[in-house]
Amino acid sequence: MRKLTGVAALAWLCGAGVPAHAGPAGAQGADFLYLVEPGDTLIALAERYMASADGWRTLQRLNGVADPYRLVPGTQLRIPLSQIPEQAGAARVVYVAGEVRADGRPVQAGMTLGEAARIETPAGGSVTLELPDRTRVTLPPATKVAVRRLRTFVRSGLTDTVIRIEKGAADTRVAPEGGGVGRFELHTPMMVTGVRGTHYRVAADAAGSRSEVLEGRVGVNAARGAPAASASATERAMTAAASVGAGYGIGVSTGGRLLRPVALLPAPALLPPQETVLGPAFDASWQPVAGATAYRVLVARDAALSELVWAGTTPANTAPTARIDGLPEGTLYLSVSAVDAQALTGLGAHAPVSVRLNPPAPFTLQPAADAVRYGESVTFEWAAVQTAARYELALAADADFTRQAALHPASASGAAQPLAPGRWWWRVRSVDGKDLPGPWSAPVGFRVEPAPPVPTLQDDGSTLQIGWPQDTAAGAGYRVQLSADAGFATLLADEHVTANAIGLPRPAPGIYYVRVARAAPGTAPDPAAFSAPQRIEIVAYLRDGHGGAIGAGTSGTGDGVGGGGGIRLR
Template sequence: MRKVIGGAALALLAGMAVPAHAGPAGAEGADFIYLVEPGDTLIGLASRYMASEQGWRTLQRLNGVADPYRLVPGSRLRIPLSQIPEQAASARVVHVAGAVRANGRPVQAGMTLDETTRIETPAGGSVTLELPDRSRVTVPPATTLSVSRLRMFARSGLTDTVIRIEKGAADTRVAPQGGGVGRFELHTPMMVTGVRGTRYRVSADTAGSRSEVLEGRVGVSAARGARARPAAERAMTAAASVGAGYGIGVSAGGKLSQPVALLPAPALLPPADTVLGPSFEAVWQPVPGATAYRVLVARDAALSELVWTGTASGATATTARVDGLPEGTLYLSVSAIDKHQLTGHDAQAPVSVRLNPPAPFTQQPAADAVRYAEAVAFEWATVPSAARYELALAADSAFTRDAVVQAASEPAATQALVPGRWWWRVRSVDAAGRPGPWSDAVPFSVEPKPPVPTLQDDGGALHIGWPEGSGAGAGYRVQVSADAGFATLLADEHTTTNAIDLPRPAPGVYFIRVARAAPGVTPDPAAFSAPQRIEVNALLRDSQGGAIGSGDRPDGGGRIRLN
């Protein structure tokens, strides 16, 4: 496999052993570096990379080669970048999430971006670019970067890429097919990194810049000078060669730290085989030395197409709520962050997310509704792709206490429930018997059924009573009206017992209802019993004023019946 090396960092590796079969090896300053392979000649290399095979004379002079036909395998050969024909190249947007903008315009998957493009990702947004050699650059949320250079060597197809990160981060997977690169560098205001390998990360903020090497080797240089100056004009003040498994930082003052071993991957507790719905709880074991954890969810195992990113702060953090996920097979990644703000190795697990058939829209009971009945009716919207439904009820929002699941062929069901606080949710089931995600849990309450009043009329007062039941400690509210809608109240009284005497009204038809209620509290209309219709008859009295009886009651009193 051919190896790759970063531009400014290549000199740092000159004293290291290099493989005999190396080939394209990045750039150093104004030169492209090639590591000689067996059988290479100056004429052949000039023909492959330069404008003309006659360029072999320049190579001979620049590299001090005695015999142009006898090159030492593994030796470094400089080829001036100025003499390598290049052509414009473009990066293809392979994934985008959120309102990402390029040069101020919205970015969409499938677009091509050219040199000088400035990319901005919002909080919660990300974009992944693919270069012509299949290298991928994943730009996470809250990042601003510019593509300073994006070209290809005309004769070999190698890329020539320089990306400047103003703030934020980038995760790269360079030349995954192993053909090497002409140049691939990530610059921050305080750091220049060049690739030797395939995967590393770079981030920058007001505290400085950091780089973590996951595969291969990266040359890291601290830079000084005004931020507005081009990277090529900066003076290098320090440099280091960083291998896989290590990270390094440059402070805001330009001081390069020593390489630090990255924290190990956390022990990740894999989610359920199938996650029903767009969210789940990521859970892991704490890592000694961690101050926080980075949590990612991507569409691909290489984590180049992000769909969710987050940070769990605190050394003892062990969970993160992941939400807003699309349907399909996704990949969860959790990494520990150390005191240097270096992100360590990640633990990964595949996650299968199912969003279909979709959850029905819940209708009744609405959130925090109260039902005054022994049996509660539930309703939800029809889902065309559902063959049936499942209604779940529980005495807690986690659906662990007194939980019951009821099958329903229609978007409605009735369930007997004891008084108390309840939660309900519903989901669709397709024709193959596969359930979709649950709807959001809806809280509601069940109160005892309202008492039903009875009437005794002795001609002097209306004696109204009802059975005493649970929840009667606060007392009762009794209303009498001339109409069934209780718009015209003749009496509206509170009593602490299950009986009350009310003045006898003029003969006619009236309505009575009762509700459990505390003094001074106006009950919900649904808390009252169904209106009871009463007929108060005219009375005939004797000489002493006693009732003789009239109408169809021997005592001349009233009758009560359901409206």
């Protein structure tokens, strides 16, 4: 499908009842089109556009003008492009996102590209080119184009541009300041156009070629075969032509058949995002559009959508939302359009979006993801942010922070909060000196378990009776450990019980440590699940002739562990 872009004809304009524009009106075939303004003469036009003022004779003969000094305003004149002197032109790169390449080299904003440049945008990138007449061409992600012609008319400064879209799409605003256009054409493998002051889009893919006209009028021609790059529009064998006005789109099938123009789908009703988006991501939402098969979502730095920072498509059979991420700080512009069954992109709904990324979110430290904390209070830690005057800690029972949500101010990079047992999420954000918050850190999920049971000890001289309060949370039982060191590297006992008490053989006199945790049989509890190590001291007993303990004394002490009877000898 081949598409002509430029002002391809007063025939389209007048034939469709559209008022004619005066002055430079684009190109059609091998001719530049000019619509006569009051006071124009053939000699003056030849001096302005042609190599010599003597060219007026050619204009008189070509256009059948009776009096070269009496031209009717609004009538069309053809000026052969071959007789308009040109010089090399250049396109300036005004915006680039991602690893865009031209002729295999990286593209940067500010550089210029000339005729014969081949430009390729990656899946996540885009580039916008500006021509000398301020025409802007935005190439979205996954697009390949070749600049076939890039020149300017020597005497008038009008541009002569031909760009071939090999794959992907282009969004154009031609001569936006209303000064008229020389020649501007976008080619796909099957199409070509001529326009003035027009905003339109062109796309080419395996399904064919398409164009949507947003402002002005475009002439579309389906071509037979693939014409040579140097061929003019009139040298192409056309099988069909159509004039497409604003608000309409047209397609050419892979077989080269020009389809009928159809009205573009209306703009969706956007549900505007919050006034200020904190962070690089937000969810765009809109009302469904009847007849839509998908939605095209764009975010750009400018209201004209020529500096894209995000582009994507979402199917219509899912919720009418799109998750947009990776955004820069500042005022951005959101656009959502419905796509119909012919893959034509409809009119766009637009809304400004203010994105705030500073002060940056702190880096969360503790608790880490899926950590478990035991007890009634949890300590939170995060890295300090230099530009933060204070912080806000958010806690909730769900990752969306809608259930049992609470906000806690913090003056330092840490805070402790009481929490009931259960699953919790936390996040933190910085607040600057003007009391303006930055984005939240990512939610971190963790679990709170009841505090471990604290053991007590009774010593009857032959066994150690270790007990602790009955705990309904320990349905699977308990793990009891006795060690000769506080790090529990040398275990003397490691038992699982279902009751809240256990008797262990009495070890030799010395210092020992005991701890208890809730645990299922055969599992190794997290060290944090154990109670704090309880230090006990076992002393020697004075015994009678039958081996029984005699006398009264303390045989176990330390760190909250109760003592037993007997005589302690030191």
